[in-house]
Amino acid sequence: MYKSEFVKPDGRALTLYGRTPVEVSSPIPAPGEAVEARPQMRWHPLRGEWVMYAAHRLNRTFLPPPEYNPLAPTHDPEHPTELPQGRYDMAVFDNRFPSLTLDAPPPDPVPGVAARPGTGKCEVVVFSQNPNGTLGGLPAEQVRLLLDVWADRTAELGRDPRLQYVLPFENRGVEVGVTLNHPHGQIYAYDHLPPVQQRALTQMRAYHAEHGRPWLEDFVRQEREAGVRVVRDEGQALSVVPPFARFTYELWVLPTRAVSRLSELEDSERDALAAVLKDALMRLDALFGVRMPYLLTVQQAPVDGQAYPEWPLRIEISPYLRAPGRMKYLAGTEQGAGEFVNDALPEQKAAELREVKHD
Amino acid sequence: MYKSEFVKPDGRALTLYGRTPVEVSSPIPAPGEAVEARPQMRWHPLRGEWVMYAAHRLNRTFLPPPEYNPLAPTHDPEHPTELPQGRYDMAVFDNRFPSLTLDAPPPDPVPGVAARPGTGKCEVVVFSQNPNGTLGGLPAEQVRLLLDVWADRTAELGRDPRLQYVLPFENRGVEVGVTLNHPHGQIYAYDHLPPVQQRALTQMRAYHAEHGRPWLEDFVRQEREAGVRVVRDEGQALSVVPPFARFTYELWVLPTRAVSRLSELEDSERDALAAVLKDALMRLDALFGVRMPYLLTVQQAPVDGQAYPEWPLRIEISPYLRAPGRMKYLAGTEQGAGEFVNDALPEQKAAELREVKHD
Incomplete structure (x- = not known):
């Protein structure tokens, strides 16, 4: 993995990653002026959790016309995007509309409410220069590169003593x-354990x-013994519909050796994990x-420098369709009580997923 | 409040409620054969919560043609609905496709997984015989009746020693x-505290x-002193955008006297709560x-027979639009970390809601 670091005209960081050396052939762009983010957090006294307030986000980019794609390389300097032209395979930059920032100022006090700066970091991860692909459809070596990029971002962000937890994720659909349809994900880094x-x-x-x-050791052994919920087993990594799945076609992609962070995986384990991840997404x-x-x-361990031998590294995929055309919505019991209803048993859905043919 | 209890042909319970004596003028119907529900619960070892499995629910009624409304009174005996003709204002019946039942059998064992029967109860509450209305648009005395019905269901379900918590809710949209567009809500009764x-x-x-x-005492005093987040204050009840709101236009409707259940409210307090609830929904x-x-x-206290003086009774309304045409989706940070992002400060949104004119 190769990487090169840049600073955008508006001060945000940009890192380009490549399977071959990175080369940039146009200026580093930014799609507009710097956005002043003043995120704050307030304590929810009944849920016992922080709520983030990012009042500058309401006007963020929303379904732009198809001709403008802020995640594609800039081709018209009059309409700069987030990325330059050049030879690179993946890009990570600071979110222009972050929910958390490292320099969030103290908020105005609110009597009776615990409020504090929204300290943290929000990054965007662009999976490919191709605007039309999907994560699962990328070449296996590109999915593998993403594992390396996630591991690198986790390590980089973890070096900041203010950050305690790093969550890479992809919302799709x-x-x-x-x-934005361009294949991409995000990373949230929190100053506390969520x-x-x-x-x-x-x-x-x-x-x-x-x-x-x-726990992961026992889980992998039990699932292999049971067999019925494993969807793909590549030896050093497997995918499984967990027996306690909350979503109908929920899939966990995990290494079979119990580790707590991507960075602990050997080369061959990362290759296996990438292959199983690609397979899982193509099946879905x-x-x-x-x-x-x-x-x-x-889902990795906290980044506070301690070891977490009990933490099970895994990639959780929660698909929102429970049948063709039927979305799962989080409604009364899920949101009002924190209790999920799943309309099907994991054993049945794992069997369906195993039968799916794909390229 | 008047009520009459019935048993449907398929064995499910039906209770009709009225502001005047209930009269039924056609047979008690059921829209089909009895559905065999065998719900189970499995323990999620990482979330530390039960997940409900209701495998018979996947084929439940979905966007039926407009001419068939299972929540309207039956007019054509060839196409029975859930309700009879007659004089009544509200109806409660056992959900035909329940996620939890009182007679759920023990599930087949799953090695390594804690599984148990999906014990509980799921009810449907029909707010009105009028299929086209909305809860907020109902006459004030009908909204008041709903508070009485919720209180009555909570008490009735609480009498069963197997049930520990009763959650009335309305999903709308x-x-x-x-x-189903016919104004209705649901009640979930759990055998444990969610x-x-x-x-x-x-x-x-x-x-x-x-x-x-x-806490509720201090909260009401602080919100009245601050003033900026209160939307409507009727003396014995008020609505407020809580300072720790998770949804942009989140509204809490609550009595100003700290009680833990609807049943503890006096007549005049229920009237005030109904008026504020109706006002909140019409504003939205x-x-x-x-x-x-x-x-x-x-959100009431548990129904295990104990007193919960510390529990704050309130009706929480979480609206899903954060701007015209813009839905709030629960994505990476909300679902993957349990940490909400709100795009606006509660003080601003309360001011907007106060300015809304409605009938």
Whole structure:
């Protein structure tokens, strides 16, 4: 992996990644003036969690005309995009409309409310120079490069002592409000451990203390023994519909050796993980013959410098279609009680996914 | 409030409620044969929560043709609906496709997974015989009746020692997958305290222990003193955009006396709460001139027979539009980390809502 770092005219960072040396052949652009972000966080006293306020975001880019794509390389200097021309395979830059920033100022005080700066970092990851592809449709070596890029961003962001947790993710589908079709993802870096990860850490620590080994080890063994929920097994990595899936076609892509971060994986393990990830995404797109809307998250251990032997690294994919044309919506029980309803058993849906043919 | 209880031909319960005595003038119908529900729950070892599996639900009624409305009174015995003809104002019946049932059988064991019966109850609440109205558009006395019906259902379900928590809610809007336009809501009754309520209870107990009084008392006083986030104040009830709102136009409708359940409210308090609720919903519909898609939940204390002086009764309304035509989707940070981004400050949005004119 090769990388080159740049600063955009508006001060934001840009990193270009390549499988071959990076070469840039036009000026580093920015699509407009610097946006002043003053994000803040407020404490929700009943949910017991921080809520982020990013009041400058409401006017962000929304379904722009097809001729303007801010994630493509700039070809017309009159209409600069986020990226230059050149030889590179992937790009990461600071989000122009961030929910969190490293220089967020203290907010105006609100009596009775705990408020603080929205400290953190939001990055955009462009998966390819090709505006029409999909993550699953990229060549295997490009999916592998993305694993390396995620690992690199996690390490880079983790070096900042203000950042405690790094979450790479991809939201895909106009069905879930994604405004840009160009294949891309995002990274949120938080200055604290978010509630979902806090909860997982507590659960996994208890498991590790009780059984003397990481949960992931037992999980992989049980799923291989059961067989019924494994969709693809490449030896060093596999995909599985977890027996406690919340979404109908939920798929977890995970290494079979219990590690807590992508950076701990060997070369051959990353190749296997990339192959299984590509297979999982292509199955989901082939399942109903439509681009499956989904949320993909990379769930790694916190980046506070400590070791987390109990933390199970995995890529969680939550597809939003539960049948052709039928979206899963999070409604009363999911949002009002935190309790999911899944309309199908994981065993049945894993069998369907195994039968899917794709290129 | 008057009520009459019936049993449908397929064994499900039906209760009709009226502001005047209930009279039924046609047989009690059911729209088809009994559906065998075998819901189960499985433990999610990382989220630390139960996931419900209701495999019989995937084929439930979905956007039926407009001429068939299962929530209207039956007029053609060849096409029975859920309700009879007669004089009544509201109806509650067991959901034909429940996610939880009181007689769920033990599930087949799954090695390595904690699974148990999906014990609980799911009810449908029909707000009016009029298929075209909206909850906010109903006469004030009908909204008041709904508060009485919710209180009655909570008490009735709470009498079953297997049930620990009762959540009345309304999902509204085709945007969020609501398949029937006839104004209606649902009630989920769980055999355990769900995660959102468990978390709130922990937080509110800590507050009560620290301050010696319920959080709601301080909250109402602070909001009245600040003034900027209160949308409507009727003395015994008010609506407010909470300072820690997760949704752009989130509105909480609450009594100004700290109580934990609807049943504890006096007549005049229920009238005030109904008036503020109606006002809140009409404001949301008038805001952009379109029916606002939303989730409404009634957050009461557990029904296990204990007193919960620290629990704040409130009706939470989470509207899904953050601007005209712009939905809020729960994406990477909300679902992958449990951390919400709100694009606007509550103070600004409360001011907008106060200025809305409606009938």
